Amino acid sequence: MSLSFNINTAHPTPLYHQLERAIRFAIATGKLSIGDQLPTVRQLAVDLRINANTVAKVYAELEREGVVQTRRGVGTFVKARHFEAARAKDRDRELRELEDRFLAEASHLGFSAVEAVDHLKVRLKKEK
Amino acid sequence: MSLSFNINTAHPTPLYHQLERAIRFAIATGKLSIGDQLPTVRQLAVDLRINANTVAKVYAELEREGVVQTRRGVGTFVKARHFEAARAKDRDRELRELEDRFLAEASHLGFSAVEAVDHLKVRLKKEK
DNA sequence: GTGATTGTACTATTGCAATAGTACAATCAA
DNA sequence: TTGATTGTACTATTGCAATAGTACAATCAC
16 A cells, blocks of 8 residues: 545645645554655655645645654654544544535435435445 | 534635535535525625625535525525436435445544444434 | 615636746765 | 755746625515
8 A cells, every 4th residue: 555645636625735634644543653754745746646846835834733754855754743632533523524525415416414324324234 | 593604714625615515514414494595695795704706606506506596686595406306226326325435434534334324423413 | 667685797806726847955875 | 975865945827716896687575
């Protein structure tokens, strides 16, 4: 696995914000551990097919907030920190956004929120 | 309650997109029912402290997609779903795909399917 | 019919996201 | 020391989001 970071250039949310969230998540969910090196600015830009400046902007912001530590000429690394507190909150916030998107799209198909959730519940029971 | 729609001008996501999702969400969760009138373009702009053109853009887009119906000089209303005509099988298949994606992404965040659905259920109850 | 209300349609402007390109600085291996 | 790698720092450009302002069109109450 090569840390895809799942960003979407078609989505109206700014790329820098999508990427920042994706990286925070990778850390929060343990895909990236303390001390791990992130892809280089240039490499990640190539992988995600976005501009290197956008990646650099994200790394700089995460550095500013103490999430990562960059060593010029060496690379960018996940900084040792107390994520445990922020972890649950971040995951919850992300889950909520997933839920909102799911409900909005289900509504677009003509399903109410209750209908969609019930449908999901039934599926889980059947497939258990 | 006056349909606050919870948008955030500080958030990098475009306002038009936040508002569109908020309205879809209000419909999906039953805060807005079929036939209900939405705030007028100008009124909502005042309430949310955003530009009327931004609101108009969202209403126009929702109109284009059949979510609301606007009657010039009268107002904008939640439209009776035109999806009902769509074949139940297609809708069901689409819903399943949405569900699969939702569960996959939730699991990616470290939530089990049951946890995600339970979380959703609780949210719907609280926000009703 | 009149006037108020509501949605629609423009123009113009500002600011930021994203891109492209280039150059420079720090680190490390050989 | 040299060269490759990595992050940093610029300039310039394009496109869209958002705003401000104005004018017009359709509907309804009176």
